[in-house]
Amino acid sequence: MKRVHLKPTDPCWCGSGIPYGECHQHADQKIAYYKKRGHIVPPPRLLRTREEIEGIRASAAINTGVLDHVAAHIHEGMSTEEINTLVQEYTVSHGAVCAPLNYEGYPKSVCTSVNHEVCHGIPSHRRKLRSGDIVNVDVSTIFNGFYSDASRMFMIGEVKPEVQRLVEQTKECLKRGIEAAQAWHFVGDIGAAVQQYAESCGYSVVRELGGHGVGLVFHDEPFVSHVGKKNTGMLLVPGMVLTVEPMINMGGPGVELDRYNGWTVYTQDGKPSAQWEHTILITEEGPEILTW
Ligand code: MF3
Ligand code: CO
Numbered sequence: 001m002k003r004v005h006l007k008p009t010d011p012c013w014c015g016s017g018i019p020y021g022e023c024h025q026h027a028d029q030k031i032a033y034y035k036k037r038g039h040i041v042p043p044p045r046l047l048r049t050r051e052e053i054e055g056i057r058a059s060a061a062i063n064t065g066v067l068d069h070v071a072a073h074i075h076e077g078m079s080t081e082e083i084n085t086l087v088q089e090y091t092v093s094h095g096a097v098c099a100p101l102n103y104e105g106y107p108k109s110v111c112t113s114v115n116h117e118v119c120h121g122i123p124s125h126r127r128k129l130r131s132g133d134i135v136n137v138d139v140s141t142i143f144n145g146f147y148s149d150a151s152r153m154f155m156i157g158e159v160k161p162e163v164q165r166l167v168e169q170t171k172e173c174l175k176r177g178i179e180a181a182q183a184w185h186f187v188g189d190i191g192a193a194v195q196q197y198a199e200s201c202g203y204s205v206v207r208e209l210g211g212h213g214v215g216l217v218f219h220d221e222p223f224v225s226h227v228g229k230k231n232t233g234m235l236l237v238p239g240m241v242l243t244v245e246p247m248i249n250m251g252g253p254g255v256e257l258d259r260y261n262g263w264t265v266y267t268q269d270g271k272p273s274a275q276w277e278h279t280i281l282i283t284e285e286g287p288e289i290l291t292w
Contacts (some may be wrong), residue, residue: 004231014239015049029183031237039186040234042222046215047239048215053281056215056241060279060290062096063141063148067291076129076157080112084123087139099140099147099218102264106263111138111151118206118247118255118265118273128279131157134167136275140218147214148292149243151277165271170248170274177226177244178280181287186234191228194246198226206247206255206273208266213277215241236282241290245277 006013008021016023045161048056051161069082069090087110091098096128098109106120113121114129121127121136129135138151180193182262190211198205208284210259211224222234226246249255251271258264 001082013044013049014047027238031235033238034235040222041236042237042240043139046213046221047237048241048281049239052146052215053239053241055144056148057280057290059096059141059143060150062091062094062143063095063139063150063279064292066090066139066141067137067150067152070139071152071154072288073133074129074137074154074156078129079125080114080121080123080129080135080155081125081129083112083135083137084108087137089143094143095144096141099142099149100138103218112136113138113264113273113275115272116267118249118267119209119275120263120264120265122263129156130257131214132159132163134159134163134272134274136277138277143249145216147218147276148217148279148291149214149218149245150279151245151275153274153276165201166203166248166250166272167274169198169203170246171276173198173226173246173248174244174276174278177246178287178289181236181242181280181282183236183282183284186231187222187224187234187236188228188232188242189230189236190244191225191233194244195227198246198248204249204251204253205242206249206253206265208255209247211243211245211277213240213242223231237242238282238284240277240282241279242282243277243279245275247275249273287289 012023140149213220251269254268
């Protein structure tokens with residue numbers, strides 16, 4: 001997009017049909033200003049057009065439907081493979097595709113991470129949900145080529161109060177991270193908000209994995225760390241779509257990768273970990289959650 005060559009009377013590059021001078025010109029000038037001041041700014045390819053946003057919104061609506069479907073059917077005694085079947089069948093019956101399936105060789109349609117599994121747990125017939133388990137179900141959908149990504153925690157049967165608290169406070173971390181994602185603030189503000197709250201609860205934040213740009217591909221720039229400092233990292237600009245997905249550990253922050261399947265990430269100390277995720281759109285008026 002050669003926006004620099006647009007005259008104020010030209011139609012805007014975003015496809016709104018409105019003249020550039022009344023549409024994105026002001027934002028483009030603001031981006032140029034921050035860049036000159038030494039900040040990292042998003043390249044134009046990270047700013048979604050109105051049509052693209054509608055496409056991502058439609059994908060996100062199906063993704064939310066999948067999670068609601070899981071919420072309605074998840075129960076004690078069920079295997080994580082059965083969750084995979086719920087996700088696969090619902091998604092396909094709505095004309096969409098499960099983004100995880102075959103993604104970089106991933107073998108299933110969803111990630112199901114139980115207890116001390118931090119993320120990328122692989123559904124299995126052998127893993128049956130028992131009373132006291134907490135499980136993250138991480139659903140990602142492709143619809144008409146547009147990607148969306150969200151996850152929720154489910155508590156099975158009677159979960160220990162301190163583990164319930166981890167699940168609830170991790171949801172609060174997500175809420176605070178999203179609230180920090182204001183236009184013309186910075187990606188580092190998201191991490192700072194999550195880290196401050198998680199650590200104030202006595203928890204630790206996983207550093208090796210984070211959120212990401214999403215929409216036209218599964219994982220795009222920027223990397224959204226859940227630790228960080230305010231006013232650092234990439235500038236947040238209206239039209240960016242990204243995920244916030246804090247992984248919060250009850251014990252230490254250390255994680256390790258499953259050597260056999262190459263995917264599943266565990267806490268090093270074996271203590272439980274929780275995660276919640278939304279896909280959000282940065283707007284002038286504040287972050288908009290697309291995945292509910
Ligand atoms: N859904 C995960 C995320 O939030 C990515 C999973 S990749 C997979 O980024 F291949 F494991 F599915
Ligand atoms: Co994600």
